[in-house]
Amino acid sequence: MPPVRLSILGAIFVFAVLSACDGDAEPPLIATAIIINESVPGKAMSAGYLSLRNTTHDEISISRVSSPEFGAVEIHESLLQDGVAKMRRVEKLLIPANSTVSLEPGGKHLMLMLPIGAPENISLNFYNDETLQLSVQASLTRSKH
Numbered sequence: 578m579p580p581v582r583l584s585i586l587g588a589i590f591v592f593a594v595l596s597a598c599d600g601d602a603e604p605p606l607i608a609t610a611i612i613i614n615e616s617v618p619g620k621a622m623s624a625g626y627l628s629l630r631n632t633t634h635d636e637i638s639i640s641r642v643s644s645p646e647f648g649a650v651e652i653h654e655s656l657l658q659d660g661v662a663k664m665r666r667v668e669k670l671l672i673p674a675n676s677t678v679s680l681e682p683g684g685k686h687l688m689l690m691l692p693i694g695a696p697e698n699i700s701l702n703f704y705n706d707e708t709l710q711l712s713v714q715a716s717l718t719r720s721k722h
């Protein structure tokens with residue numbers, strides 16, 4: 578009965594396509610190596626570093642970072658201008674498809690400003706416009722003086 582055999586093949590094909598799409602259990606964006614430094618005495622500001630890995634086949638853009646423990650969070654980039662170390666704000670952090678972007682000392686970083694109370698544990702929410710892309714928890718790293 579050839580028509581029956583054809584429809585079974587069709588059903589198997591559809592199933593294989595579906596499982597290839599949602600069989601991947603990895604979240605679209607993964608954060609690793611999160612370090613949030615305790616603020617320098619006298620400065621109500623902390624620097625945060627982490628690596629963001631995009632596991633998807635599309636670019637992910639981060640346009641906003643927020644934290645309930647800080648009044649303001651910005652993405653900054655350190656650069657040397659006429660021999661002077663400066664920072665500038667990065668409007669959008671682009672993470673190319675299947676790539677990792679590292680925020681590390683001397684480069685891009687999170688600037689956590691206006692701490693609310695004395696936070697020990699910190700939540701960070703990464704948004705593309707109003708869409709939450711990633712939410713992570715981290716604890717403060719005490720600087721060793």
Ligand SMILES: [Cu+2]
Pocket residue numbers: 653654664686687688
């Ligand atoms: Cu900064």
